[in-house]
Amino acid sequence: MNMRAPRGTQDILPGTSEKWQYVEQRLIDLSRRYNYKEIRTPIFEHTELFQRGVGDSTDIVQKEMYTFTDRGDRSITLRPEGTASVVRAFVQNKLFGLANQPTKLFYIGPMFRYERPQQGRMRQFVQFGVEALGSNDPAVDAEVMALAMNAYQELGLTSLKLVLNSLGDQESREAHKSALVSHFEPHRDELCSDCQLRLEQNPLRVLDCKKDKDHSAMTTAPSILEYLNDESKSYFKAVQNHLQAMNIDYVIDANLVRGLDYYNHTAFEIMSDAEGFGAITTLSGGGRYNGLVEDIGGPETSGIGFAMSLERLLMALEAEGVKLPIEDSLDCYIVAMGEEAEQEAVRLTQLLRSNGIQTDKDYLQKKMKGQFKSADRLKAKYVIVLGERELEQNAATVKNMASGEQTELPLDEITGYLEQELAGGE
Template identity: 65%
Template sequence: MIQIPRGTKDLLPEETAKWQVIEKVIRDTCDVFQYKEIRTPIFEHTDLFTRSVGDTTDIVQKEMYTFTDRGDRSLTLRPEGTASVVRSYVENKMFGWVNQPVKLYYLGPMFRYERQQAGRYRQFVQFGIEAIGSNDPAIDAEVMALAMSVYKKMGLEKVKLVLNSLGDAESRNAHKEALIQHFEGRIGEFCSDCQSRLTKNPLRILDCKKDRDHELMATAPKLPDYLNEDSKNYFEKVQAYLNELDIPFELDPNLVRGLDYYNHTAFEIMSEGEGFGSITTLAGGGRYNGLVSELGGPDDTPGIGFAMSVERLLLALEAEGKAVQTIENVSFYIAAMDEESKVAAVKLTHNLRVNGISAETDYLNRKVKAQMKSADRLEATYAIIIGETEMETGIAKAKNLQTGESVEFSLADGLNELKKLVS
């Protein structure tokens, strides 16, 4: 028997109903915030991710699904969404659009070869937004507000927003030199990944999971201490806007996003639900003001965005004991007593469906008693039984399975009466 690949998951109908609810909340929220959907390819040229995500990141070094196609081109299944969106922004010259900033969202599968654990799969679904073209700290607050709105609408209560500033290029370079001086004398005590990152991107050392308990981690230079005045002022304005929007947040000087393109505002949203697990991050994002130019777009084009895992959102809801309210019941179940009646049942079922009313009938040629049990399992609101009498008179009854009340209607032209029952 061929089984599902490791790190992937089948979503069966009961589960997909929950996903559809979440997806609707996401799309509705993006609509009111004026973010429009973009759909990019599942795979891209590998260079896109090595240039944007960073060749010192775990994603590029260890987790990408990369292959060579028949034209000897190196392609990669997308491990994250921002690089693809920015590539499309540049390629389609969105910087020339009349409405600026360009506000986009995506919702789809990503792929990373990593160890499977709760809420983390090798194929996973991310929802993310990108606001490109504005350097206003107010839009940083808007991006975080949108993410928090999705969690609030889904009913999550035990979530917190954690905030940090990575500063501009000048601030990061000053911090980089301080980190190199701090770690280089004892870098041999760290893992091979940290050793290779010392001169290229020492900030990534602070994000290392293997060496996070090393004593030098606790005393490492903090980025906020190296922010210049412009970076400090920008970060203070972001915080002021969040306060005006009544969005609580915590400052964490050790917060480091795992991708190289981030600068200035960086944030994560975490679950504080009991039993959620040791990895508490639900969503993360930040500014990437140099990424557009890195991928061939206009210089100094700013951008900010976030990505959230739908799988981890479901885990957080479970940790808080919050059920996703789905609507799965059938409005009408039409049962047939014989072969002639079955033709009428199939026709009535079809007419209800094409008029936007959910309906079901039997396709296993079962007795009426078995059909009614099926109606109960489907939580049908009304049951209609068609037999010899109904065929002769042309009149049938729709019985409310909760109240027991029945309403007569014409099999020939009683569709409007059935519509009224469920309107």
């Protein structure tokens, strides 16, 4: 029997989980400043949601989804991305009827895709993402990109590049699609089987092919920017103006396309230029979608969002040598000798914990020397020593492990003393 974690998954152990907690809390705090509220959706959904919301022609739907039939003979899929689930919840719970619009949401949670595991890309991975639904204002596009950039910058990343493109409105996209088909059709037999199919289903995604990226036809393919109508050009220009007003640098890449079918107008990615980050430089990506809510059964509603992989975020932090301010010490460790002292240690441990003081004690009946070694390994700031002599005086010895200073205190004064000392002696 194989008792190892499934391929493409990982155990996040103590020593590493604290980094995840720190990053997640910083992302939550940042979202609150931008007035985005948390939404939590099911880990699995009806398969049709992703077929309609993500797109039948995408690699995600065609190749990467974890899909199974449940006991009710329903086709169920572990969510491969967050946007479709958020939009489904937005429609089902009629959030479009709330007085305050746009509806601004964020999520953090596991996603699942069956793809070849590699550094920073797992089959179960964690995404943080935001969705702003209910506004056509280009300023919202800029706000979403600003939030994403701030998330990386506030965690300490500096080697960042925001790449921007416009996919245009429906009219512009249709004109561009026709031009792409005309351009690639003479080379159809030279393209991979996936691109041959994409040429019929969604020609824009040919530009995103990893297998054919070096084909000569790729470099001469018509740019979407050449086919933007006046409305799309105006929208794209407004987005750029807002970014410039916020002093956010960006570059325009006319070949940038997103892998999901529902995007139009703004598309963007944030990349890392850090040395040693790897061949795949994308940290996150997103864009605007103006038809997804209707596809899922809701009213005509515009939206924009992005998603970032926390695995790749942590990888980028490591590549840039960013040390997160993780507290790995213990406030207090109780050393007890003797049966009566052990009983008092149990009581005192619970009392200190109830008052917000991080406390631990020995559970292996170690001798005093062994208990002090445990306190050292746990990087305890203070050690409380309980023995027969201390109990006879209804007191305990408190040792500051940094200075070596020892203070004998009545048991009922220890909590207040430690609270004051841990607060900086104020």
